[in-house]
Amino acid sequence: MIMIRIFAVFLLALQFTPISYAAEQKLASELSREFFGLEPKMQQKNVPLKFKAESMKIRYSSDVPLKFSVSYPEDRGEMVRINPLDIISIYAEPGENREINVDLTMSPAWSPRREEYNLYIAGEDGGVVSLNEVSPKSPSFGKTVKAFFSHLLVDEPKLLSSINFFYGYKVLGVSFSKMLGFVALILILSKVLYCYLFKKQKQLFSFLVFASFIFIFIYDARFSLDMIKTTFTDLSEWTSVHEYRQLGPLYKAADYLKMDADLDKKNMNIAMCFDSSDIVHKYLRYDLYPVPVRRASDNWKDATHLVSLATNQLEEEEGMISCGDTEKRHAIVLKTFSKDVSLYRFIE
Amino acid sequence: MISFILFILSALLLMYEGKLIVLILAGQSFRKCEQYFIGFMLGVFVNALIFFLCIIFRLPINFVVIYITHILIVSALVFVVNKERLWFHFKPYGSLQIFESGGVINRRNILMVLVTVSIVCKLLFSLSHALFVPSYYYDTLSQWNTRAKISYEDRQIAFDLTEVRGHSKPQYPILVHSLQIYFNQPQADWNDHRANASTLLLSISAFAAFVLILARITSPLFSFVCLGLFMMIPLVPLHLSQGYGDIHVIEYLLVGILCTILYIKSKKDYRALIISALLVAASSWVKMDGLILGVIPFIFVFSFYFLYKCRSQDFKQMLHIPVIAFFLSILWPILLLIKGLPLSPHPEDLAIKLHTEAIIPIAEALFSYGSFGIFWFLVPIFIIFQIYEFSKSKSKCDESALVLLFGLIVFVESLVIFIFTPNVQYLLNGQTFSRTMLIPLFIMILSLVLFFYKGSSSKCQEK
Numbered sequence: 001m002i003m004i005r006i007f008a009v010f011l012l013a014l015q016f017t018p019i020s021y022a023a024e025q026k027l028a029s030e031l032s033r034e035f036f037g038l039e040p041k042m043q044q045k046n047v048p049l050k051f052k053a054e055s056m057k058i059r060y061s062s063d064v065p066l067k068f069s070v071s072y073p074e075d076r077g078e079m080v081r082i083n084p085l086d087i088i089s090i091y092a093e094p095g096e097n098r099e100i101n102v103d104l105t106m107s108p109a110w111s112p113r114r115e116e117y118n119l120y121i122a123g124e125d126g127g128v129v130s131l132n133e134v135s136p137k138s139p140s141f142g143k144t145v146k147a148f149f150s151h152l153l154v155d156e157p158k159l160l161s162s163i164n165f166f167y168g169y170k171v172l173g174v175s176f177s178k179m180l181g182f183v184a185l186i187l188i189l190s191k192v193l194y195c196y197l198f199k200k201q202k203q204l205f206s207f208l209v210f211a212s213f214i215f216i217f218i219y220d221a222r223f224s225l226d227m228i229k230t231t232f233t234d235l236s237e238w239t240s241v242h243e244y245r246q247l248g249p250l251y252k253a254a255d256y257l258k259m260d261a262d263l264d265k266k267n268m269n270i271a272m273c274f275d276s277s278d279i280v281h282k283y284l285r286y287d288l289y290p291v292p293v294r295r296a297s298d299n300w301k302d303a304t305h306l307v308s309l310a311t312n313q314l315e316e317e318e319g320m321i322s323c324g325d326t327e328k329r330h331a332i333v334l335k336t337f338s339k340d341v342s343l344y345r346f347i348e
Numbered sequence: 349m350i351s352f353i354l355f356i357l358s359a360l361l362l363m364y365e366g367k368l369i370v371l372i373l374a375g376q377s378f379r380k381c382e383q384y385f386i387g388f389m390l391g392v393f394v395n396a397l398i399f400f401l402c403i404i405f406r407l408p409i410n411f412v413v414i415y416i417t418h419i420l421i422v423s424a425l426v427f428v429v430n431k432e433r434l435w436f437h438f439k440p441y442g443s444l445q446i447f448e449s450g451g452v453i454n455r456r457n458i459l460m461v462l463v464t465v466s467i468v469c470k471l472l473f474s475l476s477h478a479l480f481v482p483s484y485y486y487d488t489l490s491q492w493n494t495r496a497k498i499s500y501e502d503r504q505i506a507f508d509l510t511e512v513r514g515h516s517k518p519q520y521p522i523l524v525h526s527l528q529i530y531f532n533q534p535q536a537d538w539n540d541h542r543a544n545a546s547t548l549l550l551s552i553s554a555f556a557a558f559v560l561i562l563a564r565i566t567s568p569l570f571s572f573v574c575l576g577l578f579m580m581i582p583l584v585p586l587h588l589s590q591g592y593g594d595i596h597v598i599e600y601l602l603v604g605i606l607c608t609i610l611y612i613k614s615k616k617d618y619r620a621l622i623i624s625a626l627l628v629a630a631s632s633w634v635k636m637d638g639l640i641l642g643v644i645p646f647i648f649v650f651s652f653y654f655l656y657k658c659r660s661q662d663f664k665q666m667l668h669i670p671v672i673a674f675f676l677s678i679l680w681p682i683l684l685l686i687k688g689l690p691l692s693p694h695p696e697d698l699a700i701k702l703h704t705e706a707i708i709p710i711a712e713a714l715f716s717y718g719s720f721g722i723f724w725f726l727v728p729i730f731i732i733f734q735i736y737e738f739s740k741s742k743s744k745c746d747e748s749a750l751v752l753l754f755g756l757i758v759f760v761e762s763l764v765i766f767i768f769t770p771n772v773q774y775l776l777n778g779q780t781f782s783r784t785m786l787i788p789l790f791i792m793i794l795s796l797v798l799f800f801y802k803g804s805s806s807k808c809q810e811k
Contacts (some may be wrong), residue, residue, distance in 0.1 A: 011604075156582075156718055163485040165782040168718020175716040181725030188729060205803055208733065212726050217462055219721040220580040225710050227585060231473045238481050251482060282489040285514040287482075288542075289494070290501050325550040 023100045025094050029085035029157040035248025036276045038310040038340040042067065042122040042228035049117040053136030054143045058119075062138035066092045066125030069120040070102060070172070072109035082118070084108065085157050085167065097132065105147035111173035112139035122223040148172055152282045155226050160246060160279055168346055169222060177219065250280055253307055254266040254287045255309050256335050256343060260305070261291055271303035275311045296323035306331060306344040354534045355542060359549060361418055362391030368425035369394070370623060377610060377620040378561075385557035386603060386623065392527050392550055394421065399505060399526035400679065407481045408503040411533045418656050451456070456569060465578030470585040474783035477589035478544040490591045491517050495537050497526040507687065517693045523633040544590050551588050554599030561606045565613060566801035574797040583719045583786060594783045597638045598790045600631035605754065605794065608650065611748045621669045629676035638694070641787050643677045644758040646670070653750055694770065703772040710766065710775065717784040718788065725791050734799045747796035755791035762788060
């Protein structure tokens with residue numbers, strides 16, 4: 001059953017003047033360091049768009065709040081790839097014939113040559129939504145130049161996978177390292193050719209070193225800036241709220257459990273109820289060892305405590321809780337942290 | 349405060365122990381400060397071997413066993429040093445001509461400032477992330493710090509095959525784990541920051557040794573710029589703070605290679621080569637990568653060079669260097685076999701088949717993604733230039749050529765691993781390829797620095 005009904009795509013404009021407002025637009029890579037909180041259950045529809053544009057106006061009517069997202073598909077022969085970090089999102093208010101403006105240049109995947117976008121419209125179950133009009137604005141030279149510099153300022157996302165590889169900076173849809181590397185290569189090869197053709201090889205050695213350093217320093221300057229920003233952001237987040245990147249309030253939860261473990265040393269056994277990646281499980285297992293920490297499905301009956309992390313699996317009713325398919329058990333809330341993280345103690 | 353003092357004392361014990369080993373084996377080949385920094389690296393290796401013996405003899409890993417063993421070793425070494433002092437007659441190996449400014453290096457001060465700023469930024473990141481924020485990455489929280497903590501609590505090295513307690517790869521060698529346990533041993537409880545600080549200390553010590561030795565082989569400027577170039581590889585600062593072991597494999601290899609070059613340059617104390625063999629062997633105690641991408645190419649390049657250069661009498665003398673490296677590096681795999689454990693956590697590793705789907709992701713990882721900045725654009729160009737210059741010169745087998753050969757072997761080996769074995773999956777999911785490619789990149793950069801130093805110093809001499 002389709003819960004969201006998108007009545008019309010590109011319908012004619014309604015008779016009355018649309019209500020236009022500036023909704024805040026966010027880039028996924030800038031949100032990537034945040035703890036994966038509980039996402040409300042939403043139904044989603046996808047509208048492929050084909051046009052060259054720097055921005056687009058979306059006119060819609062909806063009786064529920066909406067989340068508009070735009071992704072930038074890359075055609076790779078046999079498959080289409082979408083980098084989730086490049087997606088931009090806008091939360092829009094419900095209303096009749098409302099209008100939002102989406103700045104497509106915000107994402108580093110944007111380029112003036114791009115012709116394909118995917119628009120996702122997500123809203124609560126049962127909402128009635130109509131997309132009345134999507135009108136693109138053609139890319140201008142000025143906006144492209146502005147986008148070039150604003151893309152350079154988009155930081156490298158700090159992800160759990162960053163220890164394995166960096167996605168790298170992207171400018172106008174092209175990898176910055178590739179762009180800089182090719183410019184360096186062309187420059188160096190031209191000079192090599194020149195020196196060999198005109199027998200001026202003595203200059204070559206100095207030039208090669210000098211040019212390479214310039215290009216390496218350009219990339220490094222951008223990256224060093226990122227490192228400094230990350231250092232201060234991480235330290236200030238950790239010292240002020242005792243939270244850290246994608247693991248958010250997990251550290252506070254672990255500290256609280258350690259305190260409880262000191263009071264009740266015997267037989268502490270922790271179950272975890274979570275939907276996200278198992279990094280949260282790895283962290284608690286490490287930090288609390290030798291206290292056993294297992295997935296709820298593995299030690300539900302023996303557990304003395306439960307850690308619930310931003311999950312839709314947890315069901316709570318009259319002092320009884322369950323996680324997924326487990327039996328219901330009596331438990332009390334020990335502590336609740338931000339972003340849907342809670343600690344329970346079983347009382348039977 | 350007490351915790352900090354205990355940390356420093358523990359570090360000094362390892363450093364002194366290793367320094368005595370350096371002094372006995374090749375004291376006159378290294379300057380005092382070099383002896384201490386290499387000493388720390390060797391002390392860490394000795395510590396791993398002590399843990400290894402604890403596994404063999406089923407001794408508990410606790411403060412008394414570990415520290416008493418270290419103290420006994422130090423006492424024995426002090427005794428040997430006092431006897432050995434009489435033998436030393438080699439003069440310290442003098443420093444090479446300091447690089448004269450000229451050409452590009454006229455901008456020496458600007459270069460120094462830029463490199464310093466870059467290094468400071470990365471150090472700030474690494475120090476803060478090792479000492480102040482908690483461990484964060486997947487394998488840090490499973491195969492590295494978690495295994496060390498479990499072993500610390502259990503008083504024996506953990507060999508779990510399932511991830512119930514948190515780690516599941518008993519094949520991982522124990523140098524990093526034993527280092528983290530060693531520094532936590534005198535303290536009441538396990539401390540995550542202390543564990544990460546100990547590995548950062550190993551990195552600092554290794555890079556200090558590297559810079560000092562390279563400064564003697566080339567010049568302080570070249571050495572400092574080489575360090576700067578390493579720090580400009582974007583993945584490096586992250587690995588210095590809470591690494592996956594890869595950076596320590598590199599550190600041991602780099603200093604090991606430099607010790608070999610030091611010998612080649614001085615032609616005096618061949619015992620410096622034993623230090624080289626120990627350091628290269630130590631890399632295989634960090635990760636198995638050290639055996640495949642470190643020890644094996646080392647033995648190959650080393651044998652190639654000495655077969656090419658030495659008289660048969662010298663070669664016999666040299667033969668025990670690769671033997672030491674090989675023997676020390678296979679101890680851990682032998683233990684695994686005795687314990688009935690597979691050598692690799694991925695038993696399907698030997699299913700050889702061409703994976704054509706690997707080609708584009710390899711190109712993307714090297715050139716498009718941000719792990720290496722623009723290094724893989726420039727390094728191949730310079731290597732072609734370097735090979736071209738070798739082909740023109742009369743002496744084709746200098747030290748930069750040897751290091752280049754080492755780097756190229758490691759590069760090809762790494763590509764073969766990811767193109768021809770099921771390890772292609774770790775390329776496609778981005779897990780290990782870029783980390784592995786750090787090893788050949790570091791070695792190639794070192795080779796280029798040696799090559800450019802040679803080029804610039806010969807230019808200076810011409811002038």
